[in-house]
Amino acid sequence: MAKNNIGKNNFSKKYRVDDGGKFQLKDCKTAPDEKINENEAEAELKEMVEEISDLQNVLYADNKWSLLLIFQAMDAAGKDSTIKNILSGVNPQGCEVYAFGRPSVEELGHDFLWRTSKCLPQRGNIGVFNRSYYEETLVARVHPELLKAQNLPNNLVTENIWEERLDDICAFEKHMARNGTRILKFFLYLSPEEQKARFIERIDNPKKNWKFDKNDLYERTFWKKYMYAYEETIRHTACEHAPWYVIPADNKAYARLAVADAVLSTLKDLDLQYPSLSNEIIVSLKSYKDILDKEERDIYKI
Ligand code: ATP
Ligand code: MG
Numbered sequence: 001m002a003k004n005n006i007g008k009n010n011f012s013k014k015y016r017v018d019d020g021g022k023f024q025l026k027d028c029k030t031a032p033d034e035k036i037n038e039n040e041a042e043a044e045l046k047e048m049v050e051e052i053s054d055l056q057n058v059l060y061a062d063n064k065w066s067l068l069l070i071f072q073a074m075d076a077a078g079k080d081s082t083i084k085n086i087l088s089g090v091n092p093q094g095c096e097v098y099a100f101g102r103p104s105v106e107e108l109g110h111d112f113l114w115r116t117s118k119c120l121p122q123r124g125n126i127g128v129f130n131r132s133y134y135e136e137t138l139v140a141r142v143h144p145e146l147l148k149a150q151n152l153p154n155n156l157v158t159e160n161i162w163e164e165r166l167d168d169i170c171a172f173e174k175h176m177a178r179n180g181t182r183i184l185k186f187f188l189y190l191s192p193e194e195q196k197a198r199f200i201e202r203i204d205n206p207k208k209n210w211k212f213d214k215n216d217l218y219e220r221t222f223w224k225k226y227m228y229a230y231e232e233t234i235r236h237t238a239c240e241h242a243p244w245y246v247i248p249a250d251n252k253a254y255a256r257l258a259v260a261d262a263v264l265s266t267l268k269d270l271d272l273q274y275p276s277l278s279n280e281i282i283v284s285l286k287s288y289k290d291i292l293d294k295e296e297r298d299i300y301k302i
Pocket of ligand 1: 135213
């Protein structure tokens with residue numbers, strides 16, 4: 001039985017930002033307050049993953065809602081492994097995962113929401129974005145040359161561009177919400193010290209060498225600018241129908257539990273039901289069973 005007592009019970013609520021107006025990153029923490037036992041956390045996560053899996057089956061059968069999970073973070077914050085662990089129990093047929101890297105020439109030739117809008121989850125499915133359209137108000141804001149590469153008409157690129165893009169994202173998410181998509185956005189909030197430790201581990205551990213990217217060291221030097229961009233982004237886009245969760249990410253086991261808890265609470269909140277059948281159909285099901293019972297077995301002999 002799980003003993004940390006931090007899993008479940010909607011404990012992720014304390015990390016939820018659904019009214020961005022007064023959001024300040026300085027009120028958030030990169031490390032959890034609670035001390036956690038890693039083995040127990042693993043057992044707790046296992047239980048939660050099973051529950052997520054059960055609810056995903058009903059989400060799929062119900063075929064009304066879809067769930068979109070967006071992950072944003074600095075490098076090495078644990079996006080990949082969180083996604084892998086949280087969704088390890090779900091039926092792959094009802095789950096769509098997309099990672100968004102540097103835009104291609106074709107993608108740069110379209111508006112910034114184009115490439116992600118093609119990947120939104122189908123009704124009944126869980127969609128996961130490993131990075132997303134939020135890169136536009138994060139990395140492109142930190143590196144204005146990325147905005148230049150989009151070749152927008154000059155008179156549309158004013159000092160209001162970031163506010164306009166954030167407004168566009170809000171409108172896009174409202175549109176999704178009004179069409180039955182529940183959106184949860186996770187910022188895995190890592191400290192620069194822990195990032196450094198994880199980079200060193202990527203260098204020292206031969207099995208992790210492939211993950212090391214020298215460009216990550218360069219990006220790290222823009223830390224303050226990134227944090228400002230995250231704060232502005234969350235402030236403008238955290239709302240009831242598309243909340244942000246600012247999850248302490250220095251402890252991976254804890255971060256996974258917090259994300260799983262938010263997903264679980266949201267799925268529970270949807271009050272999902274297996275589709276109900278009319279009496280007429282229930283009666284006819286019995287007659288189909290009779291047909292199967294009475295059929296001549298010989299006809300299937302090869
Ligand atoms: P890891 O944390 O394991 O390194 P990752 O998510 O960083 O994984 P990468 O393929 O290393 O994956 O990097 C993707 C890169 O693409 C990131 O540097 C990100 O900022 C960049 N990127 C994503 N979207 C955009 C965008 N719209 N414009 C410019 N760059 C983008
Ligand atoms: Mg990277």
